[in-house]
Amino acid sequence: MPKSLASKAPFIGFAKVHLLTVLMLLSAHSARGADLCAPAPAVKAALDQLPQQTPAQTDWQFREQRAAALQAVLHQYPDDMFVQREYIRSLYSRTDKDKVIAEYKARHEKKPDRAQLSYLYGVALVGRQSQQAIKLFTSALEKDPKVPWPHLQLADIYSSPAFLNQGQSIAHLKAFLEACPASLEGYEPLTHVDEKDLLRQYAANLRALIASRKDADAIGVYGTLWAVEFKASAASDDALRKQVSQDLQRIRILNLQDKREWYASLENGYTLVNDQGQADWAKEEGENHFPRPGSLVAMSKWWKDHHYSAENAPAAAKQTFFRDLLEQTDQWIKQRPNATFIWMQRLDAMKHLDDVSASDVKMAVDKTYAVAMANAGPDGPGSNDYFNLAELLCRKYLQPERAAEFAHKGLAQWEIESTAPYYDLYATKENLEDYKFYRAYSRLKGLELEAEAYLQLKQPDKAEPTLVQMDERLQQLKSLGEGKDHKKADESRRASKPSLQNASPVAMSDIPDVRPGKQDHKKADESRREPNPSRQNASPVGMSDIPAVRPGPGRMYLQVAAVTQPQGDALVNTLKQSGSPALLAQGPNPKVYRVMVGPFADSSALSKARADLEKAGFHPIVRK
Numbered sequence: 001m002p003k004s005l006a007s008k009a010p011f012i013g014f015a016k017v018h019l020l021t022v023l024m025l026l027s028a029h030s031a032r033g034a035d036l037c038a039p040a041p042a043v044k045a046a047l048d049q050l051p052q053q054t055p056a057q058t059d060w061q062f063r064e065q066r067a068a069a070l071q072a073v074l075h076q077y078p079d080d081m082f083v084q085r086e087y088i089r090s091l092y093s094r095t096d097k098d099k100v101i102a103e104y105k106a107r108h109e110k111k112p113d114r115a116q117l118s119y120l121y122g123v124a125l126v127g128r129q130s131q132q133a134i135k136l137f138t139s140a141l142e143k144d145p146k147v148p149w150p151h152l153q154l155a156d157i158y159s160s161p162a163f164l165n166q167g168q169s170i171a172h173l174k175a176f177l178e179a180c181p182a183s184l185e186g187y188e189p190l191t192h193v194d195e196k197d198l199l200r201q202y203a204a205n206l207r208a209l210i211a212s213r214k215d216a217d218a219i220g221v222y223g224t225l226w227a228v229e230f231k232a233s234a235a236s237d238d239a240l241r242k243q244v245s246q247d248l249q250r251i252r253i254l255n256l257q258d259k260r261e262w263y264a265s266l267e268n269g270y271t272l273v274n275d276q277g278q279a280d281w282a283k284e285e286g287e288n289h290f291p292r293p294g295s296l297v298a299m300s301k302w303w304k305d306h307h308y309s310a311e312n313a314p315a316a317a318k319q320t321f322f323r324d325l326l327e328q329t330d331q332w333i334k335q336r337p338n339a340t341f342i343w344m345q346r347l348d349a350m351k352h353l354d355d356v357s358a359s360d361v362k363m364a365v366d367k368t369y370a371v372a373m374a375n376a377g378p379d380g381p382g383s384n385d386y387f388n389l390a391e392l393l394c395r396k397y398l399q400p401e402r403a404a405e406f407a408h409k410g411l412a413q414w415e416i417e418s419t420a421p422y423y424d425l426y427a428t429k430e431n432l433e434d435y436k437f438y439r440a441y442s443r444l445k446g447l448e449l450e451a452e453a454y455l456q457l458k459q460p461d462k463a464e465p466t467l468v469q470m471d472e473r474l475q476q477l478k479s480l481g482e483g484k485d486h487k488k489a490d491e492s493r494r495a496s497k498p499s500l501q502n503a504s505p506v507a508m509s510d511i512p513d514v515r516p517g518k519q520d521h522k523k524a525d526e527s528r529r530e531p532n533p534s535r536q537n538a539s540p541v542g543m544s545d546i547p548a549v550r551p552g553p554g555r556m557y558l559q560v561a562a563v564t565q566p567q568g569d570a571l572v573n574t575l576k577q578s579g580s581p582a583l584l585a586q587g588p589n590p591k592v593y594r595v596m597v598g599p600f601a602d603s604s605a606l607s608k609a610r611a612d613l614e615k616a617g618f619h620p621i622v623r624k
Contacts, residue, residue: 036148037180039082046073047086053293058338060377062293066090081116081149088124093379094420100124108136115144122153127423130157148179155189160425161599170195177202182209184221191227192556199232214254220261222247223268230272241273248273260290294339302328303561318352325349326356340375340385343368347392361396365389383417383442384572386410390449397456404453404462411446414439423581426599437477438583444473557598558610558620580609 039047050069053062070087077083091100101124108114108121122136134157137150151172158169170193177186187206193199206225210218226247230240248269256262263286270279280297287297306324326349332342346364350356369389372381390406393399422435447470454463560575560582572595575582585594597609597620613620 036146037183039080043073043077043080043082046076047082050086052290055291055293055336055338057293058371059340059375061374063377081120084120085123088120095379097124097128101128113143115140115147118143119147119150119153122150126153126157127425128421130160130163130424133157134163146179148176148183151176151179152186152189157425159189159192161428161431162425166194170198174198177205181205184210184217184224187221187228188224191224191231196232196234199228203228203232214256216256216259216261219251219254219256219259219265222251222265226269226272244269244272257285257289260286263289294336294341296332296335299328299332299342319354322349322352326353338371338375340368340372340381343371344385344388347388351392351395356396358396358398361392361398365392365399365402380409380413383410383414383446386413387442387446387449390446390453394449394452394456400453400456404450404457407446407450407453411443411450414443414446426581431599434583440473440477444470444477447473556600557596558600558613560595560597560613560620580613 038044050073051062051065053059057065067090070083070090073083074087088100088104091097104117104121104124108117111117118136118140122133122140125133125136134154137154137157140147140150155169155172155176157163158165158172169189173186173189173193176183180186184206187202190199190202203225206221206228210221210225213219226240226244229243230237233240248266251262251265251269254262263282267279267282267286270276270282284297306321326346329342329346329349333339333346336342343364347368350361350364369381372385376382376385386406387410390403390410393403393406418439422432447466451463451466451470454460454466572582572584575595575597580597581599582595582597585596597613600609610620
């Protein structure tokens with residue numbers, strides 16, 4: 001045997017063994033339920049052809065289009081489990097979730113002995129009533145042990161923070177992979193498993209499974225394969241990167257320019273081998289072929305190259321930063337006119353600039369409100385969208401009656417949002433405390449803006465009830481924030497309660513993005529020309545007031561951005577309106593905050609969220 005082949009013989013033999021093993025497993029299972037492990041080809045083709053959002057569409061237009069297309073698939077395949085599961089997962093808003101739960105509860109009660117209906121009803125309940133979902137999945141397995149999907153769902157639940165049980169999670173994952181060794185979906189959760197022997201076994205199986213495939217599904221799973229191999233291997237990173245480089249050569253020559261998975265895997269792989277130039281190429285080419293509706297590669301580049309000046313930086317440096325941001329949003333909006341997030345960035349830039357004209361501010365508010373309404377649909381924008389609009393008007397002393405209207409609508413929306421139950425897979429004590437604090441702060445901000453607008457209107461009688469509520473809410477915030485190193489509540493209360501006699505703007509120095517004002521109002525035209533110094537010099541909330549995110553097993557996050565707090569608040573709000581569990585978290589230093597989405601208990605949920613974010617135009621980073 002030639003020396004070169006002899007040196008590779010152990011590896012070749014190892015690969016052959018695993019390839020034969022996988023082929024034997026596939027053959028053994030093909031006769032007993034391949035239809036249970038994957039949708040029929042026609043069904044898969046129909047699901048793959050569901051529309052993707054384009055930059056020309058608003059979020060609501062896309063939602064309606066996709067819902068109509070999914071209903072057509074449901075009509076064609078009314079009893080198909082995979083179609084019904086996609087239907088359930090597509091309904092994530094509070095009212096839609098209530099609707100789908102009621103629908104599948106009725107179906108299950110009508111035919112309680114059907115394992116498939118037990119499973120689907122359980123899928124609808126995950127996140128709302130996950131304890132009941134566990135019972136339904138267990139019941140489905142008892143009714144029909146051949147149905148594999150309850151195993152995968154139970155593996156997900158038992159890896160979540162609120163139901164963490166690593167033993168149960170791994171047992172159900174292994175049961176699913178034994179039943180469905182060819183299901184690519186089943187390998188994604190391996191990225192949160194810590195048993196190296198298990199990881200090595202399934203990584204070898206997955207590599208053998210996709211080694212000769214050229215379809216988009218197989219190419220798209222290379223990110224999972226690489227993640228598992230890096231986590232499982234005792235070899236050096238250089239050896240693993242060499243393997244990734246070989247994979248990239250194979251993937252590249254496939255030239256699947258009509259598949260978004262091709263670009264995503266190339267970007268992922270080139271990043272792993274530290275070839276940033278090729279990673280950027282893959283990202284840009286992917287966007288050219290599959291434009292993202294909510295963002296642009298140019299935006300990512302700009303934010304990477306521009307950092308918000310520190311609070312103690314010269315005022316001129318801050319003005320330069322936000323003037324540049326304002327100019328950039330002009331360009332971004334031309335390409336993404338329906339992106340609420342970009343319009344909110346534009347408002348934020350205007351909020352910090354001294355020389356923006358009143359007419360430009362009014363025009364930006366009008367357009368941002370229109371875009372936010374168009375994206376939200378009949379339910380209207382979220383509370384923070386209203387608050388951001390009100391804050392800019394209050395900051396510039398413009399249209400106080402409209403600012404009061406926005407603040408009032410935001411508070412009404414806040415009440416509606418607060419009725420939505422917390423996603424119970426993540427309902428740990430720490431998460432619930434953080435959520436309650438965030439919600440209390442959000443309401444306090446809305447009350448502050450409503451009171452300030454009334455005071456600008458010289459209507460202290462209308463402001464007084466709001467000020468009383470503010471005092472009560474500050475006390476609530478104090479109790480929720482104990483142990484979070486907040487400022488003293490008495491100081492916060494004194495700073496936030498203005499004098500009714502002087503009709504001065506409300507100040508809340510303890511709350512982010514709110515600037516204190518201790519002066520009497522000037523005439524409206526003077527106020528527009530002359531910035532309020534006390535507002536410009538106010539300090540934002542301290543880093544200790546923002547929760548720290550601690551990724552770990554069963555608690556994975558996607559980092560969407562590392563920005564300053566104003567941009568972070570706007571982005572968190574935008575993500576929440578799209579159904580993402582977003583939050584603002586501590587960053588690498590006191591001036592930079594991380595926008596995080598999560599936590600996710602398993603790689604399946606994380607991968608889906610990452611795909612959704614990427615479709616929306618973001619470039620999230622996985623943090624485990």
